[in-house]
Amino acid sequence: MEQSQSSEPKNNNRVLLIVALILVLLGINGVLFYMNQQKGKQNEQLTADIKVKDTKLEEQIKQYEALKADFERQSQEVQGMGLANDSLEAKIASINADLLKLRSFKAGSFSVAEQRRFKQRAANLEGQLRKKDEEIAQLKQDNEALYTETTTLKERQNRLTDTISTVVKSNQELSEKVTIASRLQAENIRIGVVNARNKEKDDDDNEFKAKRVEKVKVTFNIARNDVSPKETKQIMMRLIEPDGAALYNLSTGGGTFMIDGSEAFYTAKQDLVYDNSRQPVQFLYAKGAPYKTGLHTVELYEGGVLIGKTTFTLK
Template sequence: MEQDNSPEPKNNNKWLLLIALVLLLVGINGFLFYMNRQKTQQNEQLQSEVQVKDTKLEEQIKQYEALKADFERQSQEVQGMGLANDSLEAKLAQINADLLKLRSFKAGSFSIAEQRRFKQRAANFENQLRKKDEEIAQLKADNEALYTETTTLKERQNKLTDTISTVVRSNQELSEKVSIASRLQAENIRVGVVNSRNKEKDDDDNEFKAKRVEKVKVTFNLARNDVSPKETKQIMMRLIEPDGAALYNLSTGGGTFTIDGSEAFYTAKQDIVYDNTRQPVQFVYAKGAPYKTGLHTVELYEGGVMIGKTTFTLK
């Protein structure tokens, strides 16, 4: 008996097609999965690179900000020492320009080349910063040394000034002592009168009749003084009337001189060559008019200092 196998090939073909379709779908899915996987990995790598670039950019910005702060510090230190800081201002301008450029980069756009360029510039700035710090440190050390030296010199100068002042003061004191010690003194002062007949009269009580007085005669000795130099001395006599006014007449040798900074009148004067021998000196004064009655005073001066004084009375 014969068998009919014609439907079997058709069924086999259907199964083959189905299997092929399934395999095709599996292959397509596998390829799509692979491509998607590759794309994901690429995106992850790209994102990682962007993150790395952004991190480098942030680090570079921070480095430049630190450099800016250090250069500003240096500028203030140099300015505080009174020195010009033009070069530091120029460097600060460069750093600010670089910072502005760095902050203008968009995310992921900080290329390797830019990273290298800014890194190298930052390294140069750090090198300049370090050298400037060394220079500032040396300047500070020099200033401190100069300040110490100046302070020492001022202290020495002050001590020297004090010493000089002490010497000057001592010399002034010594000069004053010598001046005082060298002052002349009039001793044995006596007053007499001369009448119109040129007769002299002395009185131990120094009392005379006014109507008989034509001239007044004052005699004394210059006391010994080994300190006073032997030289010409100018002796002034003041004859003071009872009302307190000194007799004064230019025609009879009167004039003015200074006593303790004030101007005073003198009645007569003489230039005496002092020889330290108790030499005698005399003044004879003619008023040329009647004398007032009352107590009269005779004052003797040398160098503006009183060297003797006495009184007499006219009745």
């Protein structure tokens, strides 16, 4: 009887221990289940965030592609009106660079800061786009008004008498003659060369040794012209090598100008206040590289018109 009573507390203790273990296991499972739930929610949230970022990125790319198409349209419209479109071409190049950057983002890497930056830039571009559209619309309106006015003037002109037409024609011919008469001419054109020791050499035959040429010196006088107005004139000098190409370097004063409606390169230029006194003019040009052998040509221009020309040979 006593043995039965002593075993009963042991059995109770064992049951309690088993219950406690079960409760502990249930608690651990509950914690693990909660942690797995939280991790699943975090993964779902992360996946959702990545999708949102990717969606934002796709939307931004589409917006920039639309902006590019609109700026290209504007560029074509401006070019069609015969106007310069350099600023629009620069914007298109900038948008292309932005598109390249946007397309380089990996999945989910389009940060909020980048979203804001590209969104703000797109807003600025849209503002510029609207403003340019307004300018283009105004230009078209002005061109239409000018076209209407020009058409009206032509119709009126066509109704003038033969006598007035003859007078107009005579005035035009006279104006052309005055324009031609007022053109400057370069006279006494001479070519000299300067070697590396800064020693100058002239030759009546205009023949020099190429390896000794450091600089080419061109001197001449502006011929008297009582018709040409006394004002600042811009003289361009073209030094043309044997292969027909004009020497051109921005760092040494080269550039472009128009000759008979076509763009051409000039080697050097200088401004001259014309005073009708047979002023001397000098160009001293250093190529900075060995000169080619063969026949070289020097052309002088004022107002896009040839005013003098000569040649020299480097052997």
